[in-house]
Amino acid sequence: QSVLTQPPSASGSPGQRVTISCSGSSSNIGSNPVNWYLQLPGTAPKLLIYTNDQRPSGVPDRFSGSKSGTSGSLAISGLLSEDEADYYCAAWDDSLDGQVFGTGTKVTVL
């Protein structure tokens, strides 16, 4: 079961900005950094944002992350058709002593 809550879907037209929220609690996002993963159909997830707002090498700056209190947020600006994918947030949970993932958000480019 997922401990972090995300909206099931988000959509936008090409070039628009889409924002995805990730709601947690004091034992996970409130105490540890948020990370974001992108998953294309039939493939393994890929790291998109780490430590709240850091982009790995090769990830376009159209993707940005932030954290406030017990919530994290991922923004995709200048939406492209190739951004259609499932997006997951994740964080370490101190109470569970394990990694917890978000429920996942499917992004559709209209």
Add this chain to the structure above:
Amino acid sequence: VQLVQSGAEVEKPGASVTVSCKASGYSFTFYYIHWVRQAPGQGLEWMGIINPSGGSTSYGDNFQGRVTMTRDTPTATVYMRLSSLRSEDTAVYFCARAPERRGAIDYWGQGTLVTVSS
């Protein structure tokens, strides 16, 4: 960096399955390995973590008593064994690397489909 997993498995209910994950391209003992699974059409579920350096493990509550993670340092391979399989265990199982125990996962294996069916 590569994490190469073993091939698809089909098992009967009640049986056990072992999935392997062979690491290459980095210092095996310097990074943790997570196991994460994804049931068909569902989200990601964390199963546990192993420290290849000493072999210490931590398992998710949903898998306590059923999962065992081990490593073989000379071959840089991590193993995940899940026992007492039931149909709900049908999923793609991923191994994934993390530089820090509580940190982000930076590389993922390709995934192994385990199907539990009578």
